[in-house]
Amino acid sequence: xxxxxxxxxxxxxxxxxxxxxxxxxxxxxxxxxxxxxxxxxxxxxxxxxxxxxxxxxxxxxxxxxxxxxxxxxxxxxxxxxxxxxxxxxxxxxxxxxxxxxxxxxxxxxxxxxxxxxxxxxxxxxxxxxxxxxxxxxxxxxxxxxxxxxxxxxxxxxxxxxxxxxxxxxxxxxxxxxxxxxxxxxxxxx
Numbered sequence: 634x635x636x637x638x639x640x641x642x643x644x645x646x647x648x649x650x651x652x653x654x655x656x657x658x659x660x661x662x663x664x665x666x667x668x669x670x671x672x673x674x675x676x677x678x679x680x681x682x683x684x685x686x687x688x689x690x691x692x693x694x695x696x697x698x699x700x701x702x703x704x705x706x707x708x709x710x711x712x713x714x715x716x717x718x719x720x721x722x723x724x725x726x727x728x729x730x731x732x733x734x735x736x737x738x739x740x741x742x743x744x745x746x747x748x749x750x751x752x753x754x755x756x757x758x759x760x761x762x763x764x765x766x767x768x769x770x771x772x773x774x775x776x777x778x779x780x781x782x783x784x785x786x787x788x789x790x791x792x793x794x795x796x797x798x799x800x801x802x803x804x805x806x807x808x809x810x811x812x813x814x815x816x817x818x819x820x821x822x
Contacts, residue, residue, distance in 0.1 A: 634687060634689045635688050635689070635719065636689045636690075636714070636715045637688060637721070637807045638715045638719060638721070639661060639691065639693070639720075639807075640706055640723065640751075641657035641659070641660050641693070641694050642699060642702055643657050643659075643694060643695075644698050645698070649781065651784060652783055653780045653781075653782065654767075654780040654781055656723070656724075656765045657694075657722075657725065657747075657765075658694050660723045661692040663799070663800050664803055664804075665681045668683040670683040670692065672694065677695060677708050678693040678695045678697075678708075679694040680693050680709070685804060688808065690803075690807055691715070699746055699747040700746045700747065701750055702747040704750075704754060706754065717755070717757065718759075720761065721760075721763060721807075721811075722751060722762045722763070723762070723765065723803070724747055724762065724763070725745075725765060726765060726767065727766075727768070727769040727771075727779070728764075729764060729767075731766050731767060731788060732766055732794075732795045733766035734765055734798060734799055734819070735763070735819055736761065736802060736815045736818055737815070739758050739759045740758055742758075763799065765795065767784075768788075798818070801818075
């Protein structure tokens with residue numbers, strides 16, 4: 634059975650729970666609830682898994698904090714013996730409009746510290762990623778405060794739909810591959 638590792642990036646702790654930086658955690662939480670999978674705290678991450686149409690899908694929420702996400706990704710990649718092309722990393726992106734989903738098969742870290750660390754640890758940019766736009770409505774020099782702040786009330790109303798779409802994009806990645814997922818979801822929104 635083909636295995637996949639879906640990595641939701643975020644920071645642990647209740648103070649970060651509904652912040653823009655934690656949208657990766659929110660997507661894997663949504664997917665876990667849709668599949669009735671439960672997270673267990675394990676080495677370097679909270680881990681859940683489920684089987685879907687002949688695929689074994691592992692979800693992780695690294696407990697290393699964003700800037701050290703690579704340690705958790707590499708550990709679970711090795712532990713579960715998952716090939717790099719079957720890894721998808723989900724993260725926030727201030728360069729995209731709120732709610733916009735952008736999948737890529739590889740690429741630069743785009744200045745994102747979580748992706749930067751994963752790239753350093755894996756020694757590669759060759760892994761799929763899903764960036765979810767969190768907007769960029771912040772004053773110059775205030776990006777860190779912005780991504781660590783909660784979504785606005787209006788944005789929170791939109792979140793369920795965004796998380797649902799992102800979850801469908803994850804399943805499409807696992808079942809049909811990154812190219813089909815990009816074709817179906819990059820044009821939306």
